[in-house]
Amino acid sequence: MVLPVTPRHSVTSFIQIEPPAVGFELNHEEEMTDPISVVVLSTGLDNFKDIRRALTAESRVKLLAGGNDIDQLYEEIVRLKPAAAVIALGQNADHAVRFIERLNSECPKTAIISAAQDASPDLILKSLRAGAREFLRIPISADELRTVLDRISEFCHKQLVEAPRKQGRMIAVFSSKGGCGTSFIATNFAAATNAKTILVDLNLQAGDLPLFLGVEPKYSISDMVEKRNRLDEALINTLVTPHSKNLWLLAAPREADSADEIEPQHVFEVLQKLREHYDYIVLDPQHTFDSITLAALDQSDEIVLILTLDIPAIRSTQRALEIFDRLGYPRKKVRIVVNRWSKQIDLDLRQVEKFLGEPAVGFVPSEYQTAVNSINLGTPLVQSEPTSKIALEIRRIAQEISLGVMPLSEATPRRTFWSSFLKKQPAQVQAQAQFNLQTSMEKI
Numbered sequence: 125m126v127l128p129v130t131p132r133h134s135v136t137s138f139i140q141i142e143p144p145a146v147g148f149e150l151n152h153e154e155e156m157t158d159p160i161s162v163v164v165l166s167t168g169l170d171n172f173k174d175i176r177r178a179l180t181a182e183s184r185v186k187l188l189a190g191g192n193d194i195d196q197l198y199e200e201i202v203r204l205k206p207a208a209a210v211i212a213l214g215q216n217a218d219h220a221v222r223f224i225e226r227l228n229s230e231c232p233k234t235a236i237i238s239a240a241q242d243a244s245p246d247l248i249l250k251s252l253r254a255g256a257r258e259f260l261r262i263p264i265s266a267d268e269l270r271t272v273l274d275r276i277s278e279f280c281h282k283q284l285v286e287a288p289r290k291q292g293r294m295i296a297v298f299s300s301k302g303g304c305g306t307s308f309i310a311t312n313f314a315a316a317t318n319a320k321t322i323l324v325d326l327n328l329q330a331g332d333l334p335l336f337l338g339v340e341p342k343y344s345i346s347d348m349v350e351k352r353n354r355l356d357e358a359l360i361n362t363l364v365t366p367h368s369k370n371l372w373l374l375a376a377p378r379e380a381d382s383a384d385e386i387e388p389q390h391v392f393e394v395l396q397k398l399r400e401h402y403d404y405i406v407l408d409p410q411h412t413f414d415s416i417t418l419a420a421l422d423q424s425d426e427i428v429l430i431l432t433l434d435i436p437a438i439r440s441t442q443r444a445l446e447i448f449d450r451l452g453y454p455r456k457k458v459r460i461v462v463n464r465w466s467k468q469i470d471l472d473l474r475q476v477e478k479f480l481g482e483p484a485v486g487f488v489p490s491e492y493q494t495a496v497n498s499i500n501l502g503t504p505l506v507q508s509e510p511t512s513k514i515a516l517e518i519r520r521i522a523q524e525i526s527l528g529v530m531p532l533s534e535a536t537p538r539r540t541f542w543s544s545f546l547k548k549q550p551a552q553v554q555a556q557a558q559f560n561l562q563t564s565m566e567k568i
């Protein structure tokens with residue numbers, strides 16, 4: 125069994141093989157400057173206890189997960205990407221050695237430490253040949269562990285120095301007027317991509333993106349802000365909410381109070397960190413020019429400015445463009461997209477573009493029922509109805525603004541029993557949407 129340690133839990137909840145010892149509490153997180161994240165695999169309880177004892181005595185070690193189930197632990201290693209994995213060579217040593225081989229080829233950034241009691245030189249050699257970087261004799265001596273951790277630290281440092289820092293592309297989907305469809309379009313851009321993407325809800329007081337994605341986040345941007353000085357990949361993975369193969373959400377705080385404590389500089393730092401871990405960062409900011417929104421817009425590579433073709437929205441877009449000019453944003457950073465486009469709108473588009481001084485790069489058609497059903501079902505339209513007119517246009521615009529888009533064949537959803545059944549009976553699509561809306565409302 126394996127239990128990952130969430131940021132709210134200390135290592136006490138990591139121990140699943142036995143109840144935690146009274147008074148045994150490790151929470152060195154605050155004082156640790158450069159923690160070494162570790163997971164442990166041990167099929168024998170005695171070995172497990174000894175490894176845990178030694179590791180928890182070391183303040184620079186941060187235990188993430190441990191247990192006796194190889195498959196579950198493997199999944200945790202892939203998810204948490206720890207700096208090191210301690211693999212005990214117990215009774216079934218061959219099994220453990222094969223696991224080391226697999227980890228070595230599939231998770232090369234995790235340093236493997238094999239550990240055993242009374243291991244023969246032959247077995248130690250086998251584990252090293254399989255890919256273990258270090259060996260620890262059980263019971264583990266504090267001195268030996270310190271030496272091994274020094275080497276692991278060096279290994280991690282080398283990797284950091286060698287690996288160039290990733291710089292994901294950041295797109296803000298913005299409108300200075302509410303209700304134009306920015307959340308809907310941001311969600312669909314993020315869901316259309318072919319690479320690792322994070323959608324960030326910057327409506328800190330009243331974010332509603334979990335409903336658009338049909339997810340229930342445990343953590344929010346305020347947790348990420350709080351832990352911003354020690355955001356490594358494992359911690360980021362814990363704080364974001366997965367949606368689909370390529371898409372994660374960083375939710376707005378559930379309580380508006382915690383949003384008050386978030387400063388623009390905090391948001392800046394968190395977004396910078398996200399760039400290192402995601403290929404695309406899609407932002408859904410507020411509709412005002414407050415300092416947090418400005419921090420986000422400044423940092424973005426591109427701003428997709430959404431408007432609808434009504435006078436208040438056009439006026440507000442023109443003002444937004446003036447502000448962007450004053451802020452010194454180059455015009456090529458801003459791309460205008462008309463949402464709820466319909467030929468029936470009695471406005472001369474060329475006049476509008478002339479008034480704004482910029483052409484529109486996209487026209488998302490107005491299909492209220494289609495849009496609202498996808499929102500109520502909590503599934504982005506590019507996934508639930510990838511060939512609908514709205515989805516096709518959003519995919520086209522995404523390509524235009526240099527977001528890599530997944531091929532249509534991959535975007536087509538695997539039809540669940542319900543979705544294929546409902547597709548044939550539009551009245552029931554609504555009933556299902558209604559039902560989901562009901563459950564979503566209950567969650568609020």
Ligand SMILES: Nc1ncnc2c1ncn2[C@@H]1O[C@H](COP(=O)(O)OP(=O)(O)OP(=O)(O)O)[C@@H](O)[C@H]1O
Pocket residue numbers: 299301302303304305306307308309411463464465488489490491492493495496499514
């Ligand atoms: N292309 C479209 N056709 C028809 N309806 C649409 C379209 N795009 C969005 N809508 C509808 O507009 C409404 C508002 O959308 P959304 O919440 O995305 O806007 P917003 O700009 O994020 O608003 P808020 O001010 O709440 O942040 C939703 O009910 C959505 O279904």
Ligand SMILES: [Mg+2]
Pocket residue numbers: 306307308327408
């Ligand atoms: Mg919104």
